[in-house]
Amino acid sequence: MADAPVLGRVLSAMVTPMHADGSLDLESAASLATHLVEQGHDGLVVSGTTGESPTTSAAEKEALLRAVVEAVGGQAVVVAGAGSNDTAKSIESVRAAAAAGADAVLAVTPYYNKPPQAGLVAHFLALAGASDLPVMVYDIPGRAGISIARDTYLRIAEHDRIVAVKDARADLWFASQIMTATGLAWYSGDDSLDLAHFVNGATGFVGVTSQVSPAAYRRLADAVVQGRWDDARAVHRSLHTIVDAVMHVTQGAIMAKAALAQQGRIAGATVRLPLVPADEGQLEVLRAALTTVSG
Numbered sequence: 001m002a003d004a005p006v007l008g009r010v011l012s013a014m015v016t017p018m019h020a021d022g023s024l025d026l027e028s029a030a031s032l033a034t035h036l037v038e039q040g041h042d043g044l045v046v047s048g049t050t051g052e053s054p055t056t057s058a059a060e061k062e063a064l065l066r067a068v069v070e071a072v073g074g075q076a077v078v079v080a081g082a083g084s085n086d087t088a089k090s091i092e093s094v095r096a097a098a099a100a101g102a103d104a105v106l107a108v109t110p111y112y113n114k115p116p117q118a119g120l121v122a123h124f125l126a127l128a129g130a131s132d133l134p135v136m137v138y139d140i141p142g143r144a145g146i147s148i149a150r151d152t153y154l155r156i157a158e159h160d161r162i163v164a165v166k167d168a169r170a171d172l173w174f175a176s177q178i179m180t181a182t183g184l185a186w187y188s189g190d191d192s193l194d195l196a197h198f199v200n201g202a203t204g205f206v207g208v209t210s211q212v213s214p215a216a217y218r219r220l221a222d223a224v225v226q227g228r229w230d231d232a233r234a235v236h237r238s239l240h241t242i243v244d245a246v247m248h249v250t251q252g253a254i255m256a257k258a259a260l261a262q263q264g265r266i267a268g269a270t271v272r273l274p275l276v277p278a279d280e281g282q283l284e285v286l287r288a289a290l291t292t293v294s295g
Contacts, residue, residue, distance in 0.1 A: 008043025
C-alpha cells in the first residue's frame with residue numbers, strides 16, 4: 001500500500017458552510033479546510049453531495065473551490081465535484097474546476113435519467129477528455145438509481161485520466177473483483193465500511209464523519225498502512241456512535257453541518273431546501289455522540 005497515493009488517502013466530502021441567509025460562508029469553508037489538513041487530511045472533496053452541490057450554482061461552486069484552493073492548495077489534494085446527469089453541463093464543470101485550480105474531479109454516475117451502460121461509458125470518457133485533471137468516478141446506486149457494470153469499469157479504466165473510484169455500493173466482493181481487473185485506486189464512500197474496504201485493498205476513503213472526527217480517521221488510516229490491525233479495529237469501533245449519529249439519523253449533510261457547528265468549526269448549520277436543519281431530538285442524539293469524539 002503506497003504511503004502517498006496520488007489523490008490522497010484520508011479525504012472528506014466537505015460540507016459547504018452557509019450564513020443564516022443561505023449565502024456561502026467562504027471564511028468558514030477556508031477555516032474548515034485548513035483545520036482538516038492540520039488534523040491529517042491529505043485530500044478534500046469540494047461540492048460533492050455532502051457539499052449540497054444540487055442547490056449551489058456554478059458561480060458558487062467556483063467561489064467555494066477557489067477559497068479552498070487558496071487555503072490549502074499545495075498541502076492537500078483538492079477534488080472538485082463536477083458530475084451531474086447532464087454530460088454537457090458536467091464538461092463545463094470539469095473545465096471550470098481546472099481553471100479554478102482543482103487537482104482532480106469527482107464524477108458521479110448520472111442520476112435519475114438512468115442511461116444505459118453505453119451511455120455511462122460515453123459520459124465518463126467525455127468528462128475525462130474535457131481537461132487534464134484525473135477523474136475519480138463515483139458509483140452510488142442508492143442515489144443514482146443505476147450501478148456501474150463490470151464491463152463499463154473495464155472500458156473506462158483504459159483512459160489514462162480515469163484513475164480512481166469512490167465506492168458507495170456496499171458490495172465488497174464486486175469491489176475486489178474490479179480492483180483486481182482494473183488497478184483503479186479504490187476509495188470507500190461509505191463511512192461504516194471504511195475499515196472493511198481497507199481490508200479489501202482500498203487506497204483510502206472519502207468520508208463525511210471524517211470531518212467531524214478527523215484525527216481519529218487519520219489514526220485509522222495510519223494503523224492500516226502500518227499493518228497495526230488491532231489498533232485499526234479499535235479506532236473503527238470507537239467511531240460507531242458518531243458515525244451512527246451523523247449518517248443514520250437523518251441526511252448526512254444536515255448532521256455533519258450540525259456537528260461542525262456544535263464544535264465551533266463552522267459559524268452555523270444552515271442548509272438549503274429541500275434539506276432542513278436537524279430538529280432538537282436529532283441534535284440531542286448528536287450531542288451525546290460528540291462526547292465520544294476524541295479528535
